[in-house]
Structure formats: structure tokens, C-alpha cells
Amino acid sequence: MSDLALTLARIQFGFTISFHIVFPAITIGLASYLAVLEASWLKTKNTVYLDLYHFWVKIFSLCFGMGVVSGLVMAYQFGTNWAGFSTVAGSVTGPLLAYEVLTAFFLEAGFLGVMLFGWNKVGPGLHFTSTVMVAIGTLVSATWILASNSWMHTPQGFELVAGKVIPVDWFKIIFNPSFPYRLVHMVVGAYLATALFVVSAGAWQLLQGKNNPAVRKMMSMGLWLILLLAPMQVVIGDLHGLNTLKHQPAKIAAIEGHWENPPGQPTPLVLFGWPDMANEKTHFALEIPVLGSLILRHSLTEQIPALKDFPAQDRPNATIVFWTFRLMVGLGMLMILLAVTSLWLRVKDRLYQSTPFQKFAIAMGPAGVVAILAGWYTTEIGRQPWVVYGVLRTADAVTPHTTGEVALTLGLFVVIYLALFGMGTLYVLRLIKIGPKTGEALQGDAISINPTDVDEFAVAPEFHPDNKVPAAPGHTDKKDQ
Secondary structure (H helix, E strand, C coil): CCHHHHHHHHHHHHHHHHHHHHHHHHHHHHHHHHHHHHHHHHHHHHHHHHHHHHHHHHHHHHHHHHHHHHHHHHHHHHHHCCCCHHHHHHHHHHHHHHHHHHHHHHHHHHHHHHHHHHHCCCHHHHHHHHHHHHHHHHHHHHHHHHHHHHHHHHCEEEEEECCEEECCCHHHHHHHCHHHHHHHHHHHHHHHHHHHHHHHHHHHHHHCCCCCCCHHHHHHHHHHHHHHHHHHHHHHHHHHHHHHHCCHHHHHHHCCCCCCCCCCCCCCCCEEEEEECCCCEEEEEEEEEHHHHHHCCCCCCCCCCCHHHHCHHHHHCCCHHHHHHHHHHHHHHHHHHHHHHHHHHHHHCCCCCCHHHHHHEEEEECCCCCHHHHHHHHHHHHHHHHHCCCCEEHHCCCCCCCCHHHHHHHHHHHHHHHHHHHHHHHHHHHHHHHHHCHHHHHCCCCCCCCHHHHHHCCCCCCHCCCCCCCCCCCCCCCCCC
């Protein structure tokens, strides 16, 4: 297989997974958010939470559907484009993906229908249980997927027999060295992406003059979550980086754009620059002395491995991962800035009146998703040239298609994905533009609302003929803090 065909095959997989990873990340966050909203409504009977539930569950269902569709394509590509990988390592990745289906997917499928369509058909306790089960299902799904992916980065618990991976210890396979860090990092990233999505939706509504209790409540809840999780993600990322340094030192060297270690000198931190793989140098490097050693070794003297410590054929593409990592970190810093600013505005009682802050929040809406993608590129491109680190090279894992065949399918994927998921995304944004409505719960099932017809049902709960939701206290005019 030619180098160009291999590159196109990698681009094709990267393109399809870039679409896929966005939707599960949002559904992980929204499922937990919906469980919190329903629990809050059951506890307080404040219909603000109920209105928010019925608004966000429609967006959840759309993202869930697009995630399922895009995920099916990923599974098929293991056979069509990466037959070498399936042949060598399928005995590990196949069962892990099957466990996901048998646990997470069946759990979600069993309760999703009740969650979406059973609001007026089952009691509130069973409906809440269904929402919680779906939320747990999304987390279980993430657990199996991250176990499989982490094993590819830090493989253990197997033997190589006749060039094929034979599992010998499933506990070690699942709980491989990088798994806990990747799982927590990804789940927290999904929650942050969802919180930013919710906050930006609220900020948009405020800019449109819709300063109502539901909008304030969802914006407030999202900002509290960002304030809690964004600093926590910095700590998790540091632990993840130390783990990567131990098990994939070449990746860390590429992320740092660090080429060689002068004797006796601590490693600087390269803030910006342009790593040149051909000339083995980082051009225009802006360095902070010693800081690289301090961050990655927690020492003022210890060095980190350099790219020249590894053979050229074993080095990841530093030009790409150097910048994807900095994009992720930069967006994380902006998330912290957003959260701290919101806290200051709360103290000043201006959180819902500050137009500059609302514009900042809207601009930060996609930041969580972009940060996830940037982190994913850093992780996966940084693993190269290995598919299973130290065991199977990418060039040996790919199906031997011709360049023309791969280029054709890649072009078809681009056209179909942009059309299909582009329309789905535009519809989600249209729902966001409409925003939550007072009394959305009164028509019946959660996702059956036509936003243009909401006013027809905006009557008091106790007088609506089809309403089976217990009457609850109305909205409060007080600001949600």
C-alpha cells in the first residue's frame, strides 16, 4: 500500500471519528444534566426545571441519534479499512466493543423509550429511574470505549502468538495503565463541553431579550459546573501527562517540541514555535527556562526525553501535536476565565445584565467540543506510528486498498457527512435559537412539542385536559443565583 493511500485511510478514519466523538460527548453531558433537572423538579416542584428538561431532552435525542448513526460507520471501518488491526488485535478490541453493546447500549435502549415518550404513561419515579439509567448507560459506554482505546496506547494482559494478540488477563487489559486518566479526562471534558453549550444557549437568549427564569437557571447551572470542573481538569490533565510521559515518552517530546537535551540542563517549556520534522528543530521557539522539567518531572533539574532520543521512524508528527495540545490548553484557560468572570459578576449582581459577558459566553459555546477534538488529535496522532503502541504499526494495520479507492470513499464520506450531520446540527441550533418555553411539559411526551405551537398549550396545568403532570408551583420572579 502506498504512503498516500495510508495517509488517506488515516484521514478518513480521523474525519469520521471527529464527527462521531462530538455527539456522544454531548449526550454524556446532557443525559446527566437531564437527570439533575428531573431530580430537581421532583424535589422542589419548580416547573422551571421541568421546562428545561423538556427543552433539552429534544436536543439530547437528536444528538443521541446522530451519535448512533456515526458510530455504526466506525465499527465497519475496522473491517473495511483496518483489516490488519482487526486480524492482530481483534481478540481484544472485539470483545470490549461487544461488552459495550451488551451493557451500555442495551441499558440505554431499554430505558430511552420510556425517557422520551413515557412522561404521561408511567409514574414520576419510574420516569426518573429511566432518565438516570440512560445517563448511567452513556457513562458505561464511555468506560468500555475508553478501555479499548487506552489498551491500544498502553497494552498489557496479552501474549503474542503467531503474530496475533491473545488475551491472558482481562483485568489488566481493561484496567491498563492509562485507562483511569483517559476515562476521567474524557468524561470531565464531555461535561465541560455540555456546560459551555448550555451556557452559550442561555447567553444567546439573554441577548435576544428573553430574560426569564428558565434561561437564567440553565445559564447559572452551567456556569457553576464550569467553575467546578475547569480547574479540576487542569489537575486531571497534569496527572494524565505524567502517565503519558511514563508510557509514551515520544509523544510528550513531540507535544513539547523538544528535540535534544544539552548535558546538565533542565528542560525549558516551549510556549510557541514551529517544530520542523525534516530539520529536527523547533523554529521561532519562545521558551521559559526550567518550566518543562517543573511541569513534567516536578523537578528543577530532571530532563524529559527528547525527540532525538528516538529513531526517526518512531517519532510522532510534532508539528501537529504541538499545536493541537496548545489549542486544547488555551481553550481550557479561557474556560477558567469564563467561570471566574461569572463568579465576579454574580457577586456584583450583574451576571444576567452584562452584554460583553454574554457575547463571551456565546463565543465559548463550541470551545468544549473543539478542546475535545484537539485533545483527541493530540492523543491519537501522538501515538503514531503505532496503532497498538509498541506492538502493531499503523502501516501494518491498514487494509491494502489502492489510493483511488480510499480517495473515492473519503470524498463520499465528506459529502454525506456534511449533508447529513450538517442538517442535524442546524436543526439543533434552530431549537437553541427558539429556547425553552414555559409550559412545554403540558402537551404530553417530552419530544413531541412543536415549538411553533407551544402557545396553544400555554394554559394553567390544572385546567389542561391532557395534562397528567402534577400541578406544581409556578416560576419565581427572583433572580436565579
